[in-house]
Structures are given as C-alpha cells and as structure tokens.
Amino acid sequence: MxxxxxxxxxxxxxxxxxxxxxxxxxxxxxxxxxxxxxEFRSLAVDLRGFGRSGLxxxxxxxxxxxxxxxxxLEAKIPGQSFIYVGLSMGGYIAWQFLQRPARQRLAALIxxxxxxxxxxxxxxxxxxxxxxxxxxxxxxxxxxxxxEKLFSPTTRQRSDDRIRATREVxxxxxxxxxxxxxxxxxxRPDATELxxxxxxxxxxxxxxxxxxxxxxxxxxxxxxxxxAHLEVIxxxxxxxxxxxxxLVNKAIRKFLRESAGS
Ligand code: MLT
Numbered sequence: 001m002x003x004x005x006x007x008x009x010x011x012x013x014x015x016x017x018x019x020x021x022x023x024x025x026x027x028x029x030x031x032x033x034x035x036x037x038x039e040f041r042s043l044a045v046d047l048r049g050f051g052r053s054g055l056x057x058x059x060x061x062x063x064x065x066x067x068x069x070x071x072x073l074e075a076k077i078p079g080q081s082f083i084y085v086g087l088s089m090g091g092y093i094a095w096q097f098l099q100r101p102a103r104q105r106l107a108a109l110i111x112x113x114x115x116x117x118x119x120x121x122x123x124x125x126x127x128x129x130x131x132x133x134x135x136x137x138x139x140x141x142x143x144x145x146x147x148e149k150l151f152s153p154t155t156r157q158r159s160d161d162r163i164r165a166t167r168e169v170x171x172x173x174x175x176x177x178x179x180x181x182x183x184x185x186x187x188r189p190d191a192t193e194l195x196x197x198x199x200x201x202x203x204x205x206x207x208x209x210x211x212x213x214x215x216x217x218x219x220x221x222x223x224x225x226x227x228a229h230l231e232v233i234x235x236x237x238x239x240x241x242x243x244x245x246x247l248v249n250k251a252i253r254k255f256l257r258e259s260a261g262s
Contacts, residue, residue, distance in 0.1 A: 006072050007052035008045045012038040015107065015256075016082040018069065019044040020090030022113075022239075023181050024139070024173045025166065026051025029087070032245030037252065040083075043076060045069065047093075049177035051169070060180040062089075062188050066096035073102045083256065085110040087241060088213060089181070095191035098198065108259055109198065110252060112205040113238045115213045116221055118190035127186040131179035139178055143170045152209040152237035162242050195224040201259035202228035205248060207236030229255070 009027050017040045019030040027044035028051070034042035047065050049057040073082065084106055086094045091114025097103065119127065133141045147170075148156075151163055202225055206218040215232045222230040231251040236243040 006045060006048065006068050008043050008072060008076065009034065010041070010043055010076070011035075012041045014040045016041040016043055016077050016080060018073065018082055018084050020069065020084070020086040020093055021045075021047065021050070022088035022090055023185065024050065024170050024178045026169050026173075028169060029166070029239070029242055030085075033085075033241055033249060033252070036245065036249050040256075041077075043072070043082075045072060049180065050173060054174065054177075057174070057177045057180050060177070060184040062093050062184050063096045065093050065184075066100055069093070069097055070100040070102045073105075079105070081105045081107040083108045083110065085112070085252075086114065087112040088114050088238065089185060091115070092185060092188050092191075095189075095194055098194065106200050108256060109200050109202040110205065110255070111202065112248075113207060113210050113213050113218075113240055115217055116191040116195055117217075118188055119186055124186040127182040131182040134175045134178045134182070139171055139173060139175055142178070143167060146170070149211050150238045152207060152235055152243060154209075154235040155237065155239075155243045160243075162239075166239070166242070192224070195221055196226065198225050199227050201255070203251065203255040203259075204228055204230040205240055205251060206230065206232055207238060207240035207243060208232050208234050209236065210238045210240070212238045231255075 011034050021029050026046045030044045034044050046053040048068050091111040130142050204218050204222050206215045208215055219230055222228045233240045233244045233247050241248045
C-alpha cells in the first residue's frame with residue numbers, strides 16, 4: 001500500500017514521531033499530543049480501513065498493518081530516525097513492526113495501554129462473537145460496552161467531549177473493518193518472548209485505572225524489557241493520552257529529552 005492510500009496527519013518540525021492509534025479509532029485520538037508536541041514532526045496515521053484510510057476491507061492482519069507503516073515511513077521519511085508511539089492495538093502492531101526493516105531507524109519506542117501477551121481462548125471466542133454481531137447489527141452493539149471500559153470513572157463523571165468524539169469515530173468505522181480487526185487481534189501471536197530483545201529506549205505508559213491492559217501487567221512487561229521505564233498516569237483509564245494529555249505529554253517530553261537526546 002502507498003502512503004496515498006494510508007492517510008497520515010503530518011504536523012510539526014523535528015524528529016518524526018509515528019502515532020499509531022487503538023481499536024476502533026483513528027489518528028484524532030492523538031490530537032492533544034500532535035497539537036502540543038510541535039517540536040516533533042508528528043505522523044499520525046489512520047491504519048488500513050480506519051478513519052480517512054477507509055478502504056474496503058474483508059481481511060486484515062496486524063502484520064499487514066506493520067508492512068503499511070514500514071512503507072509509509074519509507075515514502076515519507078526515508079533514511080531518518082523516528083519514534084514509534086502506539087496505543088493498545090497500536091502496541092500489538094509494534095511487536096510486528098519491530099521485525100520490519102524500518103526498525104533499524106527506530107530511536108525510541110513508546111507504548112501506551114497495551115500488552116505483549118496473546119488473547120486467551122475465551123477472549124478469542126468473544127472477539128469472534130463480537131465480529132459476527134457487528135456485521136449483523138452494526139458497530140453500536142460493541143461501542144457502548146467498550147466506551148464503559150475505555151475511560152476512567154473520572155473521565156466518565158466529567159462526561160467529557162472526548163467520550164462523545166471517540167463514540168463518533170467508532171460509529172463511523174465500517175462494520176467490515178471492525179470485524180476484520182477483531183479477527184486480526186484474535187489471531188495475533190504472543191510477543192512476550194520478544195520483550196527481552198527490545199533494547200531501544202522504551203517508555204511504557206498506562207492509565208492507573210486501565211481495566212483492559214492493567215498497570216500491573218504493564219509493570220511485568222517493563223521488568224522483562226532491558227531498557228524500559230513505566231509511567232502510571234493517575235485518573236486515567238485505557239485512553240490515558242486522551243484522558244490526561246498534560247501528564248502524558250510531560251512524560252513523553254521528559255523521556256525523549258533524557259533517552260533519545262531530543
Ligand atoms: C484497543 O484499544 O486498541 C483495544 O482495546 C485493543 C483490544 O481490544 O485488545
């Protein structure tokens with residue numbers, strides 16, 4: 001796929017940061033990062049099928065998404081080093097991306113609210129049931145239960161505009177893309193063994209109230225990684241960068257200043 005098909009919001013100057021969104025979202029989930037961290041060049045991508053990269057999709061794999069990101073970087077910033085930031089599904093894709101040629105140019109890795117482990121059989125089954133329901137009944141059937149889990153009680157009490165905007169992005173996503181991504185996540189391999197080999201400076205970020213990928217699970221990941229540090233963000237759930245952008249941006253700036261010399 002060429003970058004003409006993969007939509008990429010390109011803003012700012014400096015060392016490039018590739019922002020890879022979660023499921024079933026698009027690049028706008030990073031708006032409080034790319035609008036603030038303008039000393040970096042943000043490449044905030046819409047993955048295959050999502051947001052403005054809305055292509056007809058009936059099959060997806062996380063490996064194919066990693067290939068798309070590799071191609072995008074080759075087209076947009078050939079030969080330049082960059083930072084990869086992924087949230088949740090964007091983190092699952094990172095494990096595949098680390099096996100692509102562009103990994104040679106990776107200066108630092110930032111993974112938010114994600115995990116290395118594969119799905120249990122039970123979660124795989126639940127994803128397949130959800131995929132079928134989304135195809136039969138539309139995306140709304142998974143969206144309300146998912147929104148409950150994505151945001152912390154603090155964000156939900158504020159009944160924030162951010163929840164409304166997230167709902168709109170989800171509702172605008174093609175049912176076939178949601179179903180294909182659920183299937184792709186269910187099939188992803190376990191990346192736990194890879195953690196010990198990731199020596200690039202890494203920042204792990206997790207909302208303290210994340211119910212999907214918990215801070216304790218991310219602490220275990222950090223322990224296995226030779227060059228990683230975990231930042232736990234208070235009053236945030238699974239969408240920590242959107243829920244607490246000031247704290248997350250501060251952690252990203254500090255990490256990149258100290259470890260990637262930016
Ligand atoms: C995400 O935020 O990308 C999803 O929660 C990932 C998942 O369903 O495992």
